[in-house]
Amino acid sequence: MKAIAADEDYLAQCQAEGLYPVSYYPHNLHFLWAAATFEGRAAVAVDAARKVAEKVPHHHAGALAWTADFPVTPMLAYARFGRWQDMLTEPKPPVHEPYATGIWHYRRGLAFVARRQLDRAGAELAAVKATMTHEAFATTLKELPLLTNLQIASRMLEGELRLREGDAAAAIGVLREAVTIEDGLPYAEPPLWHHPPRQVLGAMLLEAGRPAEAEAVYREDLTRFRENGWSLFGLRQSLRAQHRGHDAAEVQRRFERAWNRADITLTSSRIIADDRILPLLPASFHVFAVTHRGHGNSSKPDTGYMPSDFAADLAAFLDAMQIESAVIVGHSMGSTVAQRFAIDYPSRTRALVLEGAFLPSPHNEAVREFFQTVKGFADPIDPKVAREFQQSTRLRSSRTWWTSRTGSRKSRCRRFSSGAIETRSRCGLSKTR
Secondary structure (H helix, E strand, O other), rough: OOOHHHHHHHHHHOOOOOHHHHHHHHHHHHHHHHHHHHHOOEEEEHHHHHHHHHHOOOOHHHHHHHHOOOOOOHHHHHHHOOOHHHHOOOOOOOOOOOOHHHHHHHHHHHHHHHHHOHHHHHHHHHHHHHOOOOOHHHHOOOOOHHHHHHHHHHHHHHHHHHOOOOOOOHHHHHHHHHHHHHHOOOOOOEEEEEEEEHHHHHHHHHHHHOOHHHHHHHHHHHOOOOOOHHHHHHHHHHHHOOHHHHHHHHHHHHHHOOOOOOOOOOOOOOOOOOOOOOHHOOOOOOEEEEEEEOOOOOOOOOOOOHHHHHHHHHHHHHHHHOOEEEEEEEEHHHHHHHHHHHHHHHHHHHEEEOOOOOOOOHHOOOOOOHEEEEEEEEOOOOOHHHHHHHHHHOOOOOOOOOOOEEEEEOOOOOOOOOOOOOEEOOOEEEOOO
């Protein structure tokens, strides 16, 4: 980060042109993205990845072939941290950029696997393989390892797809191929391929009930990427599965050191699972998951964070969708919003479903104590405090929750674009006002 700050100071003062602002400076941002990724610092990694792409957009990368991976860095960051929403709304790269196009299809494929839309994932896999036949990989890009990266990518996507289809043996087989290909890449910093396939292979072996094999895979990855938290987490899981509690405890201590600046909580050595609820609901339902103001990618105004404000936002969303009334489902904090909505808009509430709800603070001593504690917070809140709170309330068996949901029996699949409230529908990802 000091190198990046020095670069920015130099560029601001000297107005440097040529290679420096589109190669050396973004290369330092590239380092930050890679390092933050290994540390589990999603916010820093995604921010750095976006800056890399801003400094080296596709038309610059087209002129400097060896920077071809810079514009796709945000896509790699989104997928590494399971931000499928961002991935699916990422515009398709220019047609004259085959590598970026291949990565775009690869990441979309993973997003569809995560959402259990396996037919669409299969179509993206086919698109990756078709892109790999582009003539540029035999001519203008032949000296670069970009085709090799796509060979790894296609196998990682295929492995995830086969696993979701229930064929663990095939999934593990193609991941072993990805490992072999990655092992043949020349040394580079950051690594030429962003996601060590052993971290995925180990997770698959654990899911297949083969912890001893997973242990060996994680230990090998740790010789290549020393003390990285992803493989330490997987190694701990594999040791616990073998009932080696003492060894697992030692690895846990190493993991805590490696992960002490992370802003995500792992449930696996790779992030793939996305939505376990919406795809399982009946096709006759049209369900939306709304991310409230101040959360996720929704807008973040300075004021308006009372339950009544959230309820009004939800009413505005229903207006925008031309939905007169809906079943309102709220989880945790969303249960408070759902209750407020039912009180303020009774004619628009068909039914009320509350998950993990709690009584209002006047009737709940623990909640009163919590709000008294929150009142003492000042911006910015210590990230460690926020992380500990999230970890203390998180159900280990779940990976993604949303604060409120609406459902109607209108058309099953609709798409939306642009706006201030982020939504997720049963049929895919969208944003709407």
